[in-house]
Amino acid sequence: MNILAQTEEALKQEIAAAVMKSNLANEEELPDIILEKPKDKAHGDFASNIAMQLARIAKKAPRKIAEEIVNALDQSKASIEKVEIAGPGFINFFTKNDFLGQLIPTIIDAGEAYGKTNAGQGEKIQVEFVSVNPTGDLHLGHARGAAFGDVLCNVLDRAGYNVEREYYINDAGNQIDNLALSVEARYLQALDKEAEMPEDGYHGPDIIEIGKTLAEEYGDKWANADEKERLLFFKEYGLEYELGKIKTDLADFGVDFDNWFSERSLYADDKVSNALKSLEKGGYIYEKDGATWFRSTDFGDDKDRVLIKQDGSYTYLTPDIAYHQNKLERGFDKIINVWGADHHGYIPRMHAAIQALGYSKDKFDVKIIQMVNLFENGEKLRMSKRTGKAVALRELMDEVGIDAVRYFFVTRSNDSQLDFDLNLARSQSNDNPVYYVQYAHARICTMLKQAEEKGFSKEENYDASLLTAEKEVDLLKKMGEFPQTIADAAEKHTPHKVTQYVFDLASLLHSFYNAEKVLDQENPDLTKARIALMKAVRITIANGLLLIGVTAPEKM
RNA sequence: GUCCCAGUAGCUCAGCUGGAUAGAGCAACAGCCUUCUAAGCUGUGGGUCGCAGGUUCGAAUCCUGCCUGGGACGCCA
Numbered sequence: 001m002n003i004l005a006q007t008e009e010a011l012k013q014e015i016a017a018a019v020m021k022s023n024l025a026n027e028e029e030l031p032d033i034i035l036e037k038p039k040d041k042a043h044g045d046f047a048s049n050i051a052m053q054l055a056r057i058a059k060k061a062p063r064k065i066a067e068e069i070v071n072a073l074d075q076s077k078a079s080i081e082k083v084e085i086a087g088p089g090f091i092n093f094f095t096k097n098d099f100l101g102q103l104i105p106t107i108i109d110a111g112e113a114y115g116k117t118n119a120g121q122g123e124k125i126q127v128e129f130v131s132v133n134p135t136g137d138l139h140l141g142h143a144r145g146a147a148f149g150d151v152l153c154n155v156l157d158r159a160g161y162n163v164e165r166e167y168y169i170n171d172a173g174n175q176i177d178n179l180a181l182s183v184e185a186r187y188l189q190a191l192d193k194e195a196e197m198p199e200d201g202y203h204g205p206d207i208i209e210i211g212k213t214l215a216e217e218y219g220d221k222w223a224n225a226d227e228k229e230r231l232l233f234f235k236e237y238g239l240e241y242e243l244g245k246i247k248t249d250l251a252d253f254g255v256d257f258d259n260w261f262s263e264r265s266l267y268a269d270d271k272v273s274n275a276l277k278s279l280e281k282g283g284y285i286y287e288k289d290g291a292t293w294f295r296s297t298d299f300g301d302d303k304d305r306v307l308i309k310q311d312g313s314y315t316y317l318t319p320d321i322a323y324h325q326n327k328l329e330r331g332f333d334k335i336i337n338v339w340g341a342d343h344h345g346y347i348p349r350m351h352a353a354i355q356a357l358g359y360s361k362d363k364f365d366v367k368i369i370q371m372v373n374l375f376e377n378g379e380k381l382r383m384s385k386r387t388g389k390a391v392a393l394r395e396l397m398d399e400v401g402i403d404a405v406r407y408f409f410v411t412r413s414n415d416s417q418l419d420f421d422l423n424l425a426r427s428q429s430n431d432n433p434v435y436y437v438q439y440a441h442a443r444i445c446t447m448l449k450q451a452e453e454k455g456f457s458k459e460e461n462y463d464a465s466l467l468t469a470e471k472e473v474d475l476l477k478k479m480g481e482f483p484q485t486i487a488d489a490a491e492k493h494t495p496h497k498v499t500q501y502v503f504d505l506a507s508l509l510h511s512f513y514n515a516e517k518v519l520d521q522e523n524p525d526l527t528k529a530r531i532a533l534m535k536a537v538r539i540t541i542a543n544g545l546l547l548i549g550v551t552a553p554e555k556m
Numbered sequence: 557g558u559c560c561c562a563g564u565a566g567c568u569c570a571g572c573u574g575g576a577u578a579g580a581g582c583a584a585c586a587g588c589c590u591u592c593u594a595a596g597c598u599g600u601g602g603g604u605c606g607c608a609g610g611u612u613c614g615a616a617u618c619c620u621g622c623c624u625g626g627g628a629c630g631c632c633a
Contacts, residue, residue, distance in 0.1 A: 040576075049562070049575060052613065062613070087576045088613065131631070175633055200632080244579095256571055291631055300557075302629075309631040316633045343561050345628040370561065411581095412569065417626065419568065425580095429597045430581065441593050447592050492573095500570070503580080514588085514597040556595065 003099055003106065003202035004480035007079055008035055014080075015048055018072035024065055026057040035093075044084065044092035045477075092134065100476040101464030107479060107536040119487035120161030125352060126327060129338035130250065131168040135179045136204040137392040138249050140372045140420060141340055146393075147409035147549070148369055149338045151495035152253045152269045154547045159490030164261025164332070165257045168323060171239055172263040173316060178202065179242070180235035183245050187234065191220055210241055217406060248276040249393050253402060254549045266322045272314065273321035275357070276307065284356045294321075298359075299352035321353045329357050336365045336493070344368050367493060369414050376422040391422070400425040403550045407434035410548055411499045413458025433503055437545065438553050440506035444538040445554040447518050451531050462528035471512040472533060478505050479540045486547070495548075502544035508535055524539075 012033040019025055031053045035046045051066035058065055066085045072082065082094040107114045129149030132142050151166070156163045170176070181198040189194035190211040197203065214222065214237065250257075266272050277291075279285050284295045285307070292308035294317070307318045327335050339346070347366050354364045359432045374381040374391055381391065396405055404425060411433065412418055424431055467476065482501065489497040519528045542552040 034573095035574080038576080039579085043576070047576085052575080055613065090576065135633095170633075171613055173633065178633095228569095289631085293631095306631045310632080313631090315631065320633095335602095341561070343628085347560085368561075373626095416569075417562070419570090428595090432595095433581065436581090437594050439593080443593060443596085450592055498569085500580090507580090509594055511598090513592080514594095518591070519592050556593075 003103055003483055004477075007099055009096060010077065010303050011035060011046060011080070011095075014073060014077050015050060015069065015091075017074070018069045019050065019054065021072040022068040024054050024060075024068060026417070029057050029108065037387055038092065041088070043086065045092045046093040046095065048091045048093070049089075051085075051091060054266045055089075063529045064195050065089065066091050090202065097473060097493070098465070100473065100480065101467070103476055103480050104462075104464050104532050104536045107539050108532065111539060112543060112546075114539055115421075115482050115486050115547075116158055116160070117483045117487050118160040120156060120159045120490060122160060124162045124164075124165055124331065124333045125336060126164045126330070126332045127156070127262055127336045127338065128166045128168055128327075130246075130255070131170070132246060133175045134153075134239050134246060134330055135175055135182075135202045136242065137206055137394065138246055139392055140374055141369070141524065143253065143393040143396065143405065144372050144409045144418065145338050145340060145369045146250060146253060146255050147406050148367070148495060149415050151406075151410045151498070151548055152336075152338075152367070152493060154549070155486055155489045155495050155498060158547060159487045159513075161490060164259065165255075166259045166261055166327075167257045169262050171243075171244065172267060172319065174200075176235055176239060177231075178519050179207075179238045180231045182207050183210050183214070183234040183238040184231060184371050187214045188223060190215035191223055193223060206242070206245070207238070208240060231520070235429075241449060249397075253393060253397060254406065261323070263319055263323070266319050266326065271322040271326055272319050275325045276318070278325065279307075279321070279353075279356055282356055282358070294349075294353070294356070296349045296352035296356075299348075299355045301348040301352045305349050317349060321352070321357070323349065324354060324364070325357050328354070328357070328363065330362075334363055334365065336367060338367045338369060341368055341370045358367075365493075369415055370417045372420050373416045375421065381422075401428075403438070404428075404432050404434050407437075407499065408432070410495050413494065413496055434550060437502050437506040437541065438550070439556055440509040440539060441541045441545070441552045442554060442556040443513060444509070444534050444541075447534055448538070451527075454521075456519060456524075456527055456531055462532045463525060465528055466526050466529045469535055471508065472530075475505075475508050475512055475533065475537055478508055479536060482540055482544070498544055502541060502548070503542055505537070505544070509541070 013033060015033050016030060018025065019030060031050070032048060033048065035048055038044060038047045051062040051069060054060075054065050055062045063085060066089045070083050070085060070091060073080070075083065079096045079099055080093055081096045084092045084094070086092055110116070126260070127149055129147050130138070130142060132138055153163045153165050178200050179197055181365060182201040182203075185195040185197045185201065186207050187210075189209075214234075222233065225233075247260075276285070279294060284298060286293050286295060290310040291306045293304045293309050296305050297303060305317055306315050307321075308314060324335070337350075345368075350366070351361050351364060355361050399422075408420070408425065409418070427512070428435070430436065485497060485501045489495055516530070518527065518534060520527050545552045
């Protein structure tokens with residue numbers, strides 16, 4: 001399946017054998033053989049720095065070592081075409097590219113499955129992301145987290161990990177009480193009654209909308225009702241409304257969760273008190289100033305943290321610890337949280353909690369999504385939910401389109417801040433790289449359609465060895481890297497590598513397209529081979545776009 | 557003050573488990589449509605990789621210090 005990786009592995013083994021055969025190092029001294037793919041084609045298909053690494057061990061000049069290795073190398077193995085020693089002692093390998101021909105049938109046969117590997121070996125990973133409080137609209141920052149988390153999961157899944165997506169619903173804390181109070185105020189205001197928004201209230205237009213709807217539906221019924229009952233009703237109403245909107249927005253954005261986890265269920269199942277007991281059993285709990293504290297400093301946190309406040313209520317951290325205990329009890333090998341940059345200070349105490357509960361801190365990983373700065377007409381816009389001036393994900397999807405938004409968000413590394421220019425994103429110009437990639441896909445589709453119309457459809461017996469033009473070989477090599485690229489992106493949690501890859505492949509396609517004619521009546525054999533090549537490229541681009549959650553149009 | 561992230565071409569960013577001449581898009585300039593979609597291609601110019609030390613055969617990449625920008629340092633969530 002992963003032909004390129006097989007070739008690379010065979011080559012590594014050959015190098016290792018040659019090193020030992022030349023007595024340059026014994027098995028223990030032998031460093032990891034690193035093969036890199038040189039940027040410069042003149043440096044071959046693979047390059048090894050083994051001679052430099054061995055310089056100290058073997059006490060010889062790197063170039064001399066390289067010579068000895070090359071002499072000991074069995075070039076008949078590992079598809080080696082040519083070996084050169086260059087620079088300070090690099091060994092450059094030029095491989096026979098015959099194996100690349102096998103790639104096309106491999107890709108065409110695999111179809112949508114091309115790119116799959118078992119790199120993750122079924123490791124159970126849970127990714128919790130978005131988890132926005134159900135108190136307002138999803139905005140730009142959330143959208144970035146949603147896109148990142150979703151594509152990360154797609155990539156993990158493709159690379160052979162067993163992935164579960166989860167959303168944590170904060171439906172039990174203070175913020176929900178504030179939601180109830182905000183709804184109450186907006187409801188009363190809708191009835192033209194005096195009402196002030198609570199100090200920490202939610203000022204979004206959605207809450208105003210809820211107030212209006214309630215006023216229309218119930219008149220002043222709730223204005224005269226018992227306050228407790230009224231707030232309880234508003235709380236549930238607001239929660240259902242906000243959560244429903246979040247779910248719809250995310251689904252429309254192409255993000256689906258396997259599990260929506262309710263904070264309330266933690267209380268219902270005594271998870272919170274059980275978590276406190278677990279910490280107490282470990283001796284990490286003490287009383288001070290009328291509050292209950294978690295000694296998180298035992299695990300490197302800056303200061304200890306309050307779990308139960310003076311007034312007897314829990315801090316945010318307490319149910320969150322219970323939640324993470326619950327996650328770990330569910331048997332995941334690893335749990336990943338995707339958080340906004342404003343929560344990064346929360347990491348040390350959570351790491352402390354994980355360890356206090358008796359788990360290795362390696363099981364818990366946090367991906368921080370840096371801020372999104374929104375620009376319009378060259379002006380920076382605020383995106384605070386509380387000001388109500390936020391540009392919502394919904395608005396963005398409507399104006400810019402899902403494809404562009406998703407692609408843009410996973411083009412950059414998660415720990416770089418992102419400038420989002422609304423004007424640029426709105427204008428459907430070629431400034432947006434998503435069109436570039438989609439265009440490559442559409443171009444191929446047109447060619448394949450015409451191939452059929454012109455009677456070139458019977459390409460079953462193509463001869464891949466005819467594909468020797470530089471740009472054809474470039475395409476083949478790039479496609480061969482696809483499974484490894486996904487595996488890398490999964491291992492390093494860098495979904496933007498897939499976006500990068502798909503762009504590069506599209507670029508090679510466009511370049512090829514302009515240099516060579518695919519459908520050539522004069523040259524039926526070459527045409528057959530090139531049609532097969534185009535089919536493989538189309539599949540690879542489509543699979544890459546699928547991972548990003550971007551459509552692969554057949555026409556543009 | 558402490559901690560986290562960033563600082564790479566005019567702009568937005570890749571590259572960072574150390575490797576050969578530091579890349580892409582946009583912007584600028586010069587070319588390419590009687591031929592499969594010009595939302596494309598080809599070429600040119602553009603860099604003290606924030607600064608200073610260190611580690612080594614070799615540093616944008618690792619270590620230390622400093623500078624700049626952003627964020628976090630609640631018995632808020």
